[in-house]
Amino acid sequence: xxxxxxxxxxxxxxxxxxxxxxxxxxxxxxxxxxxxxxxxxxxxxxxxxxxxxxxxxxxxxxxxxxxxxxxxxxxxxxxxxxxxxxxxxxxxxxxxxxxxxxxxxxxxxxxxxxxxxxxxxxxxxxxxxxxxxxxxxxxxxxxxxxxxxxxxxxxxxxxxxxxxxxxxxxxxxxxxxxxxxxxxxxxxxxxxxxxxxxxxxxxxxxxxxxxxxxxxxxxxxxxxxxxxxxxxxxxxxxxxxxxxxxxxxxxxxxxxxxxxxxxxxxxxxxxxxxxxxxxxxxxxxxxxxxxxxxxxxxxxxxxxxxxxxxxxxxxxxxxxxxxxxxxxxxxxxxxxxxxxxxxxxxxxxxxxxxxxxxxxxxxxxxxxxxxxxxxxxxxxxxxxxxxxxxxxxxxxxxxxxxxxxxxxxxxxxxxxxxxxxxxxxxxxxxxxxxxxxxxxxxxxxxxxxxxxxxxxxxxxxxxxxxxxx
Amino acid sequence: xxxxxxxxxxxxxxxxxxxxxxxxxxxxxxxxxxxxxxxxxxxxxxxxxxxxxxxxxxxxxxxxxxxxxxxxxxxxxxxxxxxxxxxxxxxxxxxxxxxxxxxxxxxxxxxxxxxxxxxxxxxxxxxxxxxxxxxxxxxxxxxxxxxxxxxxxxxxxxxxxxxxxxxxxxxxxxxxxxxxxxxxxxxxxxxxxxxxxxxxxxxxxxxxxx
Numbered sequence: 001x002x003x004x005x006x007x008x009x010x011x012x013x014x015x016x017x018x019x020x021x022x023x024x025x026x027x028x029x030x031x032x033x034x035x036x037x038x039x040x041x042x043x044x045x046x047x048x049x050x051x052x053x054x055x056x057x058x059x060x061x062x063x064x065x066x067x068x069x070x071x072x073x074x075x076x077x078x079x080x081x082x083x084x085x086x087x088x089x090x091x092x093x094x095x096x097x098x099x100x101x102x103x104x105x106x107x108x109x110x111x112x113x114x115x116x117x118x119x120x121x122x123x124x125x126x127x128x129x130x131x132x133x134x135x136x137x138x139x140x141x142x143x144x145x146x147x148x149x150x151x152x153x154x155x156x157x158x159x160x161x162x163x164x165x166x167x168x169x170x171x172x173x174x175x176x177x178x179x180x181x182x183x184x185x186x187x188x189x190x191x192x193x194x195x196x197x198x199x200x201x202x203x204x205x206x207x208x209x210x211x212x213x214x215x216x217x218x219x220x221x222x223x224x225x226x227x228x229x230x231x232x233x234x235x236x237x238x239x240x241x242x243x244x245x246x247x248x249x250x251x252x253x254x255x256x257x258x259x260x261x262x263x264x265x266x267x268x269x270x271x272x273x274x275x276x277x278x279x280x281x282x283x284x285x286x287x288x289x290x291x292x293x294x295x296x297x298x299x300x301x302x303x304x305x306x307x308x309x310x311x312x313x314x315x316x317x318x319x320x321x322x323x324x325x326x327x328x329x330x331x332x333x334x335x336x337x338x339x340x341x342x343x344x345x346x347x348x349x350x351x352x353x354x355x356x357x358x359x360x361x362x363x364x365x366x367x368x369x370x371x372x373x374x375x376x377x378x379x380x381x382x383x384x385x386x387x388x389x390x391x392x393x394x395x396x397x398x399x400x401x402x403x404x405x406x407x408x409x410x411x412x413x414x415x416x417x418x419x420x421x422x423x424x425x426x427x428x429x430x431x432x433x434x435x436x437x438x439x440x441x442x443x444x445x446x447x448x449x450x451x452x453x454x455x456x457x458x459x460x461x462x463x464x465x466x467x468x469x
Numbered sequence: 470x471x472x473x474x475x476x477x478x479x480x481x482x483x484x485x486x487x488x489x490x491x492x493x494x495x496x497x498x499x500x501x502x503x504x505x506x507x508x509x510x511x512x513x514x515x516x517x518x519x520x521x522x523x524x525x526x527x528x529x530x531x532x533x534x535x536x537x538x539x540x541x542x543x544x545x546x547x548x549x550x551x552x553x554x555x556x557x558x559x560x561x562x563x564x565x566x567x568x569x570x571x572x573x574x575x576x577x578x579x580x581x582x583x584x585x586x587x588x589x590x591x592x593x594x595x596x597x598x599x600x601x602x603x604x605x606x607x608x609x610x611x612x613x614x615x616x617x618x619x620x621x622x623x624x625x626x627x628x629x630x631x632x633x634x635x636x637x638x639x640x641x642x643x644x645x646x647x648x649x650x651x652x653x654x655x656x657x658x659x660x661x662x663x664x665x666x667x668x669x670x671x672x673x674x675x676x677x678x679x
Binding site: 188190191194195197198201202203381386387388390391392394395398399401402455459460462463 | 501504505506508509511512513515516517518519520521522523524526
């Protein structure tokens with residue numbers, strides 16, 4: 001019961017913050033984005049309470065949520081709440097609370113190795129009311145979000161929180177539906193219904209909904225980032241950029257390789273025909289400072305352990321692309337109409353990713369080779385993908401005969417460069433292994449909704465027979 | 470008559486549900502193709518078909534296997550186990566690891582490659598747990614296939630494996646009893662480690678006899 005109350009209150013505060021940031025995008029987008037905002041809010045408050053030794057009692061979270069939500073709302077002076085907004089707010093809050101209650105009553109959590117570690121670290125924070133140096137060091141290699149969540153579970157007198165996974169699965173499906181229908185621009189129910197069923201019946205999605213991991217949430221943030229950036233170009237509505245920045249923040253809270261992902265995403269964003277770079281620039285600048293501050297803060301407590309993945313030198317190397325991109329953003333903001341820039345930028349990012357991958361192949365050929373075999377094994381039953389990946393590949397062949405989508409090339413570039421990035425991580429880490437819990441296998445999940453979005457939108461763009469004639 | 474028998478044989482060749490499924494596919498395709506064209510209809514039906522096949526895998530997912538769930542009852546609560554773990558003040562403990570259960574429950578149907586990944590996890594935990602033993606014998610986790618440890622696990626007896634890990638002071642023994650899933654949270658010089666009780670048959674101070 002306490003779990004549903006916890007998540008209900010968290011959602012309520014997340015909705016208020018989402019409304020303050022995205023109110024011009026409509027109540028449905030605000031309501032669904034709040035599911036993505038929940039983890040960001042939780043991590044922000046959890047981090048503050050752990051750092052300032054406020055404890056991880058769930059009442060701290062309630063008070064913090066109320067304060068932060070009010071602060072954001074009052075600072076940004078959005079459109080006042082209307083009576084028509086209330087059903088969305090109440091409906092979303094009740095929905096998140098009900099899912100949390102259902103998850104608690106039907107505890108089906110799977111015990112994974114990462115889950116052990118997250119529980120262990122969360123317990124350590126919950127016990128000490130703050131972060132031990134060893135915990136902070138461990139967090140350099142892991143997403144902080146589930147750790148903080150489990151720390152709050154400790155403060156709420158629970159063993160662990162189980163609602164995170166199911167809520168993430170729900171949030172992912174709703175986010176996918178909201179963005180797909182926004183891109184379609186007209187009610188086309190079949191692609192939305194089939195895509196949702198396909199997403200929710202994928203075994204790995206179900207498995208991730210029942211483990212303490214970060215991948216479903218990362219998939220939500222990937223989807224919101226690219227959905228928001230593409231919508232910004234389509235609509236020239238700057239509030240979509242707010243959603244994109246929150247999504248980047250979410251990725252930072254979820255993934256240790258966030259600097260590389262952010263660098264890749266910012267580079268690929270520059271390859272889009274942005275209507276204006278001026279609203280983008282301050283957001284990129286602010287986020288980059290936050291990113292560096294974040295890792296300096298954590299890196300300051302770095303302790304050499306047995307096999308750390310993210311050493312200070314590697315971290316510096318990962319952050320370098322972002323600082324190379326900032327001057328390009330500045331240059332681009334002053335040269336809005338330069339022809340051929342986006343195409344050259346896309347080529348540059350692809351070439352950089354390909355060169356990095358080639359370097360890794362040259363440096364660790366056997367590791368890359370073995371990993372590729374493991375990845376291939378994982379794409380079927382071993383990796384708990386069931387028939388989803390092969391189904392998608394089969395369908396991708398068919399989509400050659402479907403109408404082209406405006407963002408098709410951009411989406412394909414995101415997917416290809418991300419795959420190269422996942423393999424490039426082998427420079428820093430042990431090889432991938434044949435298992436559903438393998439890092440690379442779980443990282444494909446981040447791209448899965450984007451691939452499905454691409455297919456569903458192209459199907460939805462097919463004109464009806466009477467319209468075609 | 471012969472034609473009738475052939476038709477009957479064809480009809481009986483598939484389970485009745487297959488025929489319903491085939492009918493649903495044809496009906497669905499016809500319906501969807503009216504709005505989304507032949508290719509769009511084919512794409513949607515293929516995705517639905519993959520979803521249906523995924524659902525048919527439900528029994529192989531094993532996510533509901535009770536032994537690997539985190540059980541919710543007072544005795545298995547983390548608080549209870551933390552209290553138990555804290556009683557183990559002496560960091561020099563000998564752990565009798567139930568390796569068969571570790572292998573069997575964590576990865577059902579483990580093969581040579583998954584054995585290796587188990588070794589990888591085991592190694593990480595052991596290093597966390599007994600980090601003070603700087604001479605821990607650990608193979609670098611570089612290659613899964615053909616890995617030395619994996620070969621050791623698949624080909625050699627448990628005695629060999631015990632010898633390989635002897636410097637870690639971990640003694641592996643045959644499983645003798647089944648225990649419910651519980652956690653031990655042990656504290657050592659490096660911090661905390663959390664292990665399910667099912668991996669252990671006994672945890673006792675250094676020097677104590679089993």
